[in-house]
Amino acid sequence: MNRSPIIALDFNSAEKTFEFLKAFDQSVNVKVGMELYYKEGPAMIARLKEEGYSIFLDLKLHDIPNTVKSAMKVLASLEVDMINVHAAGGKAMMEAALEGLEAGTAVGVQRPALIAVTQLTSTDDRQVKEEQLISVPLRESVEQYAKLASSAQLDGVVCSVQEAKIIEEVCGKDFFKVTPGIRLAQGDVHDQKRVATPAKAKQEGSTHIVVGRAITGADNPLEAYQHVKTLWEGITS
């Protein structure tokens, strides 16, 4: 998957998705999440692949290691470019996910990059403290999850832009920092808590940005995408 912005295809049907994609060429990266995958299933992935898109399959697996391993083995057959689990499932679960992916990837096919969600970008410090009863600041919790993911040999994490720099220091430049919660200046933050602009993401060391509503909800999605891409690529790291 190249480093262009990843468009979150948060639609409830294949029809709406392909109607939206009509404006774009196949060089854009796309993310298929729970809504679209649960509705359309593996056929959706096959169709997007056939059309030539690079795909991040965002199903955020989180279960006992054996279940995640078996699920990843099956998902590997979809031959997506990137896939994720929740780091909160633990190191053994992340290792099992990787084993499953490796076992399910056909010879000659590149294994999907495996990344772990740290603290969701819809989470803030208050929730970490009062709901999760974690006694360290959110930032340290994200750092710990990133270390765990790295020790389990994962390719990277999903985090917010606010933690990208510290993760680069701890896990290195090549370790993926995939950052959702991207908004244009003055854009509606919706349900997200830890947000940043594309330019800030680049500056802080994000390796990938995931952008949904700032593009899909725009009057002119292609124009919005190009604007995001220009801001993201504007600064060389």
Ligand SMILES: O=C(O)c1cc(=O)[nH]c(=O)n1[C@@H]1O[C@H](COP(=O)(O)O)[C@@H](O)[C@H]1O
């Ligand atoms: O794993 C993800 O992609 C993800 C992790 C996270 O912490 N926060 C987050 O927003 N996401 C996804 O990124 C997308 C963000 O969408 P927008 O808020 O519309 O840009 C959604 O599809 C979320 O499911």
